[in-house]
Amino acid sequence: MADISFVDQSVPVLTTGVYSVTATQTVALNGASFAATRTFTVSGDRFTLPEGRIAAVFPPDGSLGDHHNVLPHVMLDRPTLPWERSAGVPGPWLVLLLFTDAERPVPQIVRLGDLASGPAYCPAPALEAHQAPDDQVTVIDVPRALLEQLLPSVADLPFLAHLRRSPGTADSAVVLGDRLPPSGGASTAHLVSVEGRYGPNGFDLGPGGPVRLVSLASWRFSCLSGNQTFATLIRDLARHGSPYRLPDSGNAAADTFLRAGYVPVRHRLRDGSSAVSWYRGPLATGPVALPPADPTLSSDHLLVFHSEVGMFDASYATAWELGRLLGLRSTGFATALYEWKRRRAQATLRATLEPASGYPLAVPSIDDTLPDTVTTFLKDLWTLDGVPLGYLVPDARLLPVESIRFFSLDLRWVGRLVDGAFSIGRLTSADAKLDAARTLAPPHPAVTGALIRSDVVSGYPGLLVDGFDAGGTQLPAVLTRRLTPDLLLCLFAGTLGRLDVHQSPETLHFAVELPTDGQFTKTLRDAAGASGPQLSPMPLTANGRLPIASLAAAMSTALSMPPFAAGQFARQMIETGERISFLT
Secondary structure (H helix, E strand, C coil), rough: CCCCCCCCCCCCCCCCCCEEEEEEEECCCCCCEEEEEEEEECCCCCCCCCCEEEEEEEEECCCCCCCCCCCCCCCCCCCCHHHHHHHHCCCCEEEEEEEEECCCCCCCEEEEHHHCCCEEEECCCCCCCCCCCCEEEEEEEEHHHHHHHHHHHHHHHHHHHHECCCCCCCCCCECCCCCCCCEEEEEEEEECCCCCCCCCCECCCCCCEEEEEEEEEEEEEEEECCCCHHHHHHHHHHHCCCCCCCCCCCHHHCCCCCHCCCCCEEEEECCEEEEEECCCEEEEECCCCCCCCCCCCHHHHHHEEEECEEECEEEHHHHHHHHHHHHHHHHHHHHHHHHHHHHHHHHHHHHHCCCCCCCCCCCCCCCCCCCCHHHHHHHHCCCCCCHHHHHHHHCCCCCCCEEEEEEEEEEHHHHHHHHHHHHHCCCCHHHHHHHHHCCCCCCCCCCEEEEEHHHHHHHHHHHHEEEEEECCCCCCCEEEEEECCCCCCCEEEEECEEEECCCCCHHHHEEEEECCCCECCCEEECCCCCCCCCCCCCCCCCCCCCCHHEEEEEEHHHHCCCCCCCHHHHHHEEEEEEEEEEEE
């Protein structure tokens, strides 16, 4: 991972406000002087944030992990944003507040002109030139007693925002909360504005009753029991590992198919009768040979009858028919392919009936390049794009809850899928012969991968998966796609020897250790980044908040360093994401 630097703050050159520029010119010949003044406004985000301003949040929105020792944070794509306005005291004008389910305020939309009416909003904001009373803003009304317990102190505020800098990437501003999520329930985080609302004695709560805050962003996550941590969930997958197949049935002939990943499925034949046939999707238990496959005119040609069990193998017939249906459903692809084949047939016919020699008009040649619409669609099919889940996992027993299954991609199955889509406009054996001249080769000679069905997929939206061969060389990722909220499909070019599952870089998070109820501690880093001393346990507040300023002072004292600022504090608080490896 690249080095990361933590900077105290990034103050803009010009803060928001109205500025004047005056230029004066004096003529040396007669001493005449001319002056011109121009006024301009520097504005920035204030009551709303545009879409995309939030680069990442942690814990992830909707996650279910065990985050009871983690301070929530939000990353912003504009590095100066937390310091573009003033809270009234040193520190950011943005604060991250955490509410339990019982405390969660209900957001509401109000007119900007009505912001200061109703619950206390002191002092009332003065609108800037680009703002209008009818503009809409999201607010939360928080009980006065609760907010008094949740807001950071004047001493804590400067430590709750910093700049994260990494080579090759844009700087990101980070706003940090100071409250730990309670275990066993849901929490809601709100990024609120405290512009101009702090004084030397703290936040101005107003005359009494609920206090109104502008909420610029919010998200929700759950903090479950200790068996829902990232590492625990991933390790449980290893304990429940087994081949991607159904268990033996006790019938030797049937078990031969089951061990190869086949499942019995209902099959309606073309004459209307019903049968039970074997089916295996593109995910096979081992390598599958890829013999040359000529284009076919009908899926019936791909049915294979196994007399020893009296059943058809409908796998490749199903793939071909599915590809044709997917192609027909995409009108842009079907139309472009049919028109290209029609022009190709016309050119072929004219070349046969009207040879160029001795004929006054040259035979027009067709561009042999397929339209982009066609090539893009076929390329996506090679990565199983658009293939329904039931064709990939035909029996739920193949993929139990909390399981990981490794497989080889049956490129012959995918090739039949692609040929089915390419068969649009193929009516005769002559058409099939022309189609055979087109090489529909797979983009990779071998593809392997994994299916992960787990709460870790839904609970960690930024989950990353890397594949390596037996020698440790990283394999190119062909596809990483969520098929359902808790099901992840990963494909790699090559033969998989090791699979690493880890959290994204954004999940570098801020955490403490909790040795006993009501107390916390922190293992520090020395100047070289190695493990240093551990702080003596410190008390949490009654609602789970950390005394940030006191913690920063204890850190600097333990390390015999000058008083910490926000960047040094963040460096000590950061924890890296976990990585778990599977050997296949």
